[in-house]
Amino acid sequence: MSEPPIPALPEDDALAAELALGVLEGTERAAAEARLRRDPALMARVIAWQERLAPLNHGFAEAPVPPDMLNRIEARLFPAPAPRRTLWMTLAGLGLAGVTALALVAFLVFSIPPARVEAVLTAENGTLTYDAVFDGLRLTVTRVAGEPAPEGQVHELWIIAPGAAPVSLGLLARGPLVVAYPTPPAGWVLAVTVEPAGGAPEGKPTGPVMMQTEITL
């Protein structure tokens, strides 16, 4: 059976539909997603296809969620400020009474964690350094020593919550990277990997970790 060639579904729109559906695999999928990250026009087409196909979402039935799931998610996203509680319990344990203890507790409870946090990422051989500054609303990452990744490669910045998979914060090219991002809690990790140009193909780091540092407040 010889069907005529596919008519005017432009190649990009077909690719966008395939991305919205998720039917691609392997290197084809990786290449398409890498392109998607740097091609806003393609992203707009993918979003249009998501909306076009959205009525199919009625085909997904709701399913029960375990009752403790929200707690698990919040524990992962918002780790409790452990040292404060320890001190509070210590005070309670010591039986410190009266105004002094109350005042101390009030101070501890109302003290606000610093909005501005800095971290330094340095390669093991010391030839490359990035400065990362969280100001409460934004993360700004600036290369203060060394050279950007060679042609065909790129440095990709990741943030890793305890026990969670790395989440890409963006690509470190020639200029500083500025992304809207809240100041993370202590214990989260920033890392830089070497990835193919365009970034890690499937949103997961693939290249060697060049540098990493833990957030300390």
Place this chain on the structure above:
Amino acid sequence: MTDDHIAQHLGRIAAQDRAAFRALYAAASAKLMGVLLRILGDRAEAEDALQEVFTRVWLRAGKFDATRGQGMTWLIALARNHAIDRLRARPPRAEGDDAMEALADTAPRAEVQLVARGEARRVADCFDRLEPDRAAALRGAYLQGQSYADLAARHAVPLNTMRTWLRRGLLSLRECLEP
């Protein structure tokens, strides 16, 4: 201006509003769990994936653009993409699985009957105009996260034929929806 409550929650979550995050969770978690369970077919993995999806919702809410789409569509796309990432990362399945799936899928399923109103009705009508094999392939891709290779095996056609089918089906669908 908008009555898209999910979109409103996402806007507030982008500004680090934890109460909005809880409200969004209450409004969307059962649906997203349904998406993950349907595609992954495994409750433990779906629960694990749900945690990851809500983590990404918190981290990426700022990327949602309410001028370009619905909040729930964005959430479901995020969940579908994550579930499909997991599917594609699985080792290749043994022969026979596909045959079982093909058998199971020959019976019409409740969820294929789209809710017959508004936009959903239009899409349902447009699906009815597609050749049944192509409509089934599109639904398999959307609701079960099947890849071109899965679909080709299930429908016993070469991969390029499946690609042509699906692209034709998508073209017809787009033309039908946007006359």
